[in-house]
Amino acid sequence: MSTDFAVDENPYGPIFSIENFNKMVSLPFQRPFGLWVLISVVIFIVLYLRRPKPQEKVIPSLMFIIKDNKRAKQYSFFQKLMANLLFLLQLFSILGLSLVAAAPFVKLKYDVTLENTVIILDVSASMQSKEKGISRFDKALEQAKKAVSGRNSIILAENVPLIVLENENTGIALDVLSKIKPRAATTNLGDALLLAKDILGDKPGRIIVISDFIATEGPDIGVVKTTLSSEEKIVDFIDVSNNASNVGIFRLEVSRYNTKVYVKNFNNEPKERMINILKENKIVAQTKVNIARNSIENFIFETPAGVSKIKIEPEDDLSVDDIAYIATPPKIKNSVLLVTNEKEKSNLELALEAAKDIDLNVVRPPVLTINTKKEKIEPYKQDIIIIYKIKKNEIVPGTFVDIEEYVEKGGNLIITAQDDLRDINMRSLPSVELKNKINKATKVCVETINQITKQFEKERCFTTTPSYFGAEPKKGTITFASADDKTPLIVYGENKKGNVVYYGILDDTSDFKTLPSYPIFWSSLINFMIGIEDIKNFNFKTGKIMTINEQKVKTPSAILTTSKLLMDEVGIYEFDNKKVAVNLLDEKESNVNLPSKVEARKEREKLLERESKEHDFNLELIILGLVFLFMLTEFIYIKRRGDI
Numbered sequence: 001m002s003t004d005f006a007v008d009e010n011p012y013g014p015i016f017s018i019e020n021f022n023k024m025v026s027l028p029f030q031r032p033f034g035l036w037v038l039i040s041v042v043i044f045i046v047l048y049l050r051r052p053k054p055q056e057k058v059i060p061s062l063m064f065i066i067k068d069n070k071r072a073k074q075y076s077f078f079q080k081l082m083a084n085l086l087f088l089l090q091l092f093s094i095l096g097l098s099l100v101a102a103a104p105f106v107k108l109k110y111d112v113t114l115e116n117t118v119i120i121l122d123v124s125a126s127m128q129s130k131e132k133g134i135s136r137f138d139k140a141l142e143q144a145k146k147a148v149s150g151r152n153s154i155i156l157a158e159n160v161p162l163i164v165l166e167n168e169n170t171g172i173a174l175d176v177l178s179k180i181k182p183r184a185a186t187t188n189l190g191d192a193l194l195l196a197k198d199i200l201g202d203k204p205g206r207i208i209v210i211s212d213f214i215a216t217e218g219p220d221i222g223v224v225k226t227t228l229s230s231e232e233k234i235v236d237f238i239d240v241s242n243n244a245s246n247v248g249i250f251r252l253e254v255s256r257y258n259t260k261v262y263v264k265n266f267n268n269e270p271k272e273r274m275i276n277i278l279k280e281n282k283i284v285a286q287t288k289v290n291i292a293r294n295s296i297e298n299f300i301f302e303t304p305a306g307v308s309k310i311k312i313e314p315e316d317d318l319s320v321d322d323i324a325y326i327a328t329p330p331k332i333k334n335s336v337l338l339v340t341n342e343k344e345k346s347n348l349e350l351a352l353e354a355a356k357d358i359d360l361n362v363v364r365p366p367v368l369t370i371n372t373k374k375e376k377i378e379p380y381k382q383d384i385i386i387i388y389k390i391k392k393n394e395i396v397p398g399t400f401v402d403i404e405e406y407v408e409k410g411g412n413l414i415i416t417a418q419d420d421l422r423d424i425n426m427r428s429l430p431s432v433e434l435k436n437k438i439n440k441a442t443k444v445c446v447e448t449i450n451q452i453t454k455q456f457e458k459e460r461c462f463t464t465t466p467s468y469f470g471a472e473p474k475k476g477t478i479t480f481a482s483a484d485d486k487t488p489l490i491v492y493g494e495n496k497k498g499n500v501v502y503y504g505i506l507d508d509t510s511d512f513k514t515l516p517s518y519p520i521f522w523s524s525l526i527n528f529m530i531g532i533e534d535i536k537n538f539n540f541k542t543g544k545i546m547t548i549n550e551q552k553v554k555t556p557s558a559i560l561t562t563s564k565l566l567m568d569e570v571g572i573y574e575f576d577n578k579k580v581a582v583n584l585l586d587e588k589e590s591n592v593n594l595p596s597k598v599e600a601r602k603e604r605e606k607l608l609e610r611e612s613k614e615h616d617f618n619l620e621l622i623i624l625g626l627v628f629l630f631m632l633t634e635f636i637y638i639k640r641r642g643d644i
Contacts, residue, residue, distance in 0.1 A: 089630045089631075089633055089634040089637075090630075090634065092627075092630050093627050093631055093634070097627055099623055100620050100623050100624060100627075104618075104620070115149065115150055115204050115205050116149070116150070116152075116153070116167070116200060116203050116206070117147060117148060117149040117150075117153070117205060117206050117207075117208065118152075118153045118154075118155065118196040118199055118206070118207045118208070119144050119147055119152065119154050119155070119173075119208050119210065120155045120157050120161075120189065120192045120196055120207065120208065120209040120210065120211075121140060121141075121144055121154060121155070121156055121180065121210055121211075122140065122157050122187050122189065122209075122210060122211030122212065123137070123156045123157065123158060123180065123181075123182045123183045123185075123187070124157070124158070124182070124183065124185060124186055124187035124215075124589055125182070125183070125185060125186070125318075125320050125321070125584050125586065125589040125590070126187075126212055126214055126215065126318070126589045126591075126592050127140060127182045127211075127212060127240075128182050128184075128318060128319070128320050129212070129244040129246070129318045130242075130244070130317050131242035131243055131244060131317065135182070136212050136240045136241065136242060139240040139242075140210040140211070140240045141177060141180070143210050143238050143240065144177050144208075145174055145177055147208050147210075148170050148173045148174060148177075149206075150169070151167050151205075152167075152168055152169070152172075152173035153165055153166045153167055153196070153199045154173065154176055154177065154180075155192050155195055155196055156180065156183075157187045157188055157189050157192040157209075157211065157216075158183055158185050158186070158187065158568060159185050159186045159187070159188050159217060159543040160191075160545065160566075161192040161195050163199070164176060164180070166199060167199075183542070183568040184542045184568060184569055184570045184584050185542045185543040185568045185584075186215070186217055186543055186586055186588070186589060187211065187215070187217065188216060188217040189209060189211060189213075189216040190217070190218030190219030190220060190221050190224050191218040192209075192218075193207065193209065193219075193221060193224045193225065193228065193235070194219070197228055197233065200233065205233075205234070206234040206235075207228065207233060207236070208236050208238065209221070209236070209238065210240060211238075211239070212239065212241040212592075213239055213241065214241065214588070214589075214591065214592065214594045214595075215589060215594070225237075241595070243593075244318060244593060245266075245267050245317050245593070246316050246317055246318040246321070246591075246592050246593065247263065247265045247266065247271050247273055247312065247316055247322075248264065248266070248312070248316075248318060248321030248322060248590040249261060249262065249263055249310065249312065249321050249323075249324045249583070249584075249585070250262060250263075250264050250585060250587040250590050251587075252310075252324055252326075252539070252583060254326055254328075254535055254536075254538075255303060255535060256303060256328065256356070256357050256535050257303060257356045257357070258300050258301065258303055259300070259301055259302075259303045259326055260298055260299070260300045261298060261299055261300075261324070262296055262297075262298045263275065263289065263296065263297050264291070264295070264296045264297075264587065264590070265291035265292065265293060265294065265295055265296075265297075266294065266591050266592070266593050267293060267294070267593065268293050268294065270290060271291050272288065272289070272290050272291075273288070273291065273312050273313065273314075274286065274287075274288050274312070275287050275288070275289060275299065275310065275311070275312055275313075276310070276311045276312075276313065277301055277304075277308060277309075277310055278308060278309045278310075278311060279304050279306075279309075284304065284308075285301050287299055303328055304328070305328055305330060306327070306328060306330050307326070307327050307572055307579055307581070308325070308326045309324070309326070310324040310325075310326070311323050318590065318592050320570055320584055321585075321590045323570060324570075324581075324583045325570070325571060325572055325581035325582070325583060326539065326581055327538040327539055327572065327579050327580050327581035328535060328538055329532050329533065329535075329538065329578075333358065333359045334358050334359065334383045334384065334526055334527070334532070335359045335361070335381075335383045335384075336352060336358050336359065336360050336361070336383065336384050336526060337361050337363065337368075337379055337382040337384070337386065338352060338360060338361070338362045338363070338386050338388060339363055339364075339365060339368065339385060339387050339388065339390060340362065340364065340388045340389050341364055341365060341389060341390050341391045341394055342388070342389050346389070346507070347507065347514070347518065348386075348388055348416075348507065348522065349362060351518055351519035351522050352519075354519055355519065355522070355523045357523065357527070358523070358526065361377050361382065363379065364394075365390055365391070365396070365399070366394055366395065366396040366399075368399070380402065380403075380405075380406045382411075383412065383526075383530050384413070384414065384526055384529055384530060385403065385406070385411065385413050385414070386414045386416065387413070387414065387416060387426075388416045389416070390418075390424070392420060392424050395424070400425065401427065403429065404427050404428065404495075406498070407429065407495045407496070407498035407499075407500060408495060408496040408498055409496075409497055409498065410497040410498050411498045412498060412499050412500075412529040413429060413495075413498065413499070413500045413501070414500075414503055415429065415501070415503065416503045417468070417469055417502075417504045417506050419437070419506075421469065422434050422469070429495065429500055430500065430502055431473065431474055431477045431491045431492065431493030431500045431501065431502045432471040432472060432473050432474060432477070432488060432491050432502045433471065433472040433474065434469050434470070434471055435469065435471060436469070436470055437467060437468070437469050437470070438467060438468055438469070438470055438483075438487070439466070439467045440466075440467065441464060441465070441466045441467075442464065442465060442483040442484045442487075443461040443463075443464055443483070444463045444464065444465055444481050444482075444489055444505060444510075444512070445460050445461040445462070445481060445482060445484075446460040446461075446462065446480065446481050447479045447480060447482050447488075448479065448480050450480070450528070451524055451527070451528050451533075451534050452521065452528050453481065455517055455520055455521070455524070456517070462481075462512070462515075462517060463505070463510060463511060463515065464510065464511065465489075465505050465506055465509060465510040465512070466509045466510070467506060468483055468487065468504055468505070468506065469487075469504055470487055471487055471488050471489075471491070471504060473488045473491050473493075476493060478491070478492045478493070479491050480492060487504075488502075488504065489503075490502070490503055490504060490505070491504070492529075499529050501525065501529065533578075537580075538578070538579075538580050538581065539580065539581050539583075540567055540580060540581070540582050540583075541567075541582070541583060541584070541586070542567055542568055542569070542583065542584050542585075542586075544566075544582075545564060545565070545566050545567075546564070546565045546567065547563065547564055548563060548564075548575055549563065549576075550562065550563040551575060551576070552575075553573060553575040554573065555569060555571070555573055556569045556570065556571025556572060556573070556582075557569060557571075569582065570582060570584055
């Protein structure tokens with residue numbers, strides 16, 4: 001017969017487990033189990049209490065005992081103290097070493113706000129908006145100067161965030177802040193916050209973002225703030241937005257011929273503005289516009305050569321978008337010589353006449369010095385010569401010798417295809433080796449996208465031709481367009497100092513001459529050969545970073561030497577022997593009436609109140625130092641006693 005009975009298990013687990021010991025020991029030790037080493041203190045005390053057995057000795061004189069007894073009574077306290085002192089020194093040394101094994105520490109509070117501070121400062125265009133003469137940026141600087149602490153870093157939240165100070169003291173931080181100016185660019189607070197996180201690393205500290213929060217690029221700042229908060233980073237937003245009124249230029253379309261300006265009223269009431277076009281600070285055109293609330297007006301004017309300025313009057317709370325600059329190549333007109341025996345005006349001649357940037361002279365061989373207007377000209381001082389539908393028997397011997405010399409000295413030549421082109425001796429001028437004519441319809445498709453062919457980028461096969469010449473491009477040439485069988489039809493090459501283009505589309509049979517793209521193509525080709533850049537290479541938006549050959553650059557406010565140019569000011573920049581215009585042209589930055597997109601507390605006292613945290617301070621080194629001091633004292637005492 002067996003008897004079953006229940007045994008109650010200990011609900012608290014094993015009595016002598018390490019876990020229970022750590023719970024029992026409430027002292028702040030990193031390794032509480034190391035306190036078991038304190039047993040050595042008990043062993044030391046037991047050994048110290050053991051005394052040797054007294055020895056009996058016979059002394060012949062009582063007087064010695066009496067004198068010695070008096071001395072003993074006189075110094076008994078001191079001797080007893082010395083004996084106990086040695087004991088205490090050894091005891092404290094063993095006790096200290098035992099505590100070190102347990103890694104003691106204390107929790108100390110520290111003020112996060114007085115340690116590392118990262119200030120993210122919005123320097124975008126909208127921060128220049130004023131209210132009662134005080135700009136948002138002025139308010140931001142004031143808040144930033146109040147926020148500096150022990151160690152400071154400063155980030156400028158441009159479209160590409162820029163670190164201007166890292167881990168420096170209060171004095172240096174205040175000095176840097178006093179030199180910062182707002183830019184005419186967009187802002188990127190999200191990437192600036194991530195950059196601040198990298199600066200802090202594992203160090204305690206605070207990130208303070210000072211902005212109007214109306215527009216920002218990069219990651220969502222709310223999401224980034226939440227992420228940083230989860231990593232125990234303190235992130236505060238200071239909103240310096242204000243009530244502002246603005247009418248500004250937010251879009252500009254510049255061509256070689258005309259410029260179209262878009263002006264927007266960002267207010268809830270209609271505004272009237274005077275728009276002036278200035279050349280060398282003189283008004284050359286003027287118009288008055290009435291703009292309805294939250295509406296856009298545009299106007300067109302002829303693009304002046306060189307540098308000009310558009311100005312809206314009167315100025316409002318945001319002046320940076322009241323001005324826009326325009327830059328064009330200094331030379332507007334290109335002199336073109338069309339050599340042709342066509343009696344009627346061809347499509348090519350009509351296209352060249354219509355181009356506002358071309359000064360056209362038409363001559364009919366054999367005479368090249370008198371144009372069709374009976375005016376005397378110098379044929380070989382023209383920017384470019386075009387050979388188009390000439391008659392072989394009308395060409396004076398030596399004409400192409402002169403043209404060849406003109407090209408070799410730096411002239412530009414375009415040779416167009418015609419049925420008897422192979423019969424005309426053009427010496428070394430053509431950029432292709434011509435072969436037999438191919439009587440087969442083909443598409444004409446772009447091979448190289450550049451200034452000339454970019455209009456055909458979306459539809460690379462831009463025309464057809466029923467016949468064409470077989471051709472082999474010469475070494476060092478570039479094929480711009482070709483037939484279905486890759487026969488080159490438009491080929492560019494160099495001839496010493498000059499340039500030569502072979503135009504292999506037969507206009508008589510091709511439909512290209514009737515297309516809207518035809519005159520644009522010829523204008524672009526001429527500008528390309530003469531070396532006139534696209535008008536877009538003279539006009540930029542702020543925020544662009546341009547890589548250039550290292551050189552001196554004149555900005556709207558300074559002269560600097562650089563190979564990477566950040567265009568963050570509105571105005572004229574001079575580099576590479578040319579002048580370019582840079583404008584804000586950002587609707588979001590101009591819309592300073594927008595409410596802040598974040599809930600940012602404006603009361604600094606509440607926002608930047610001190611915030612304390614606890615951290616563990618290890619006592620091991622201090623205790624080891626005390627142990628060393630005890631042992632040193634013991635050594636000195638023993639040495640003076642004469643034991644060593």
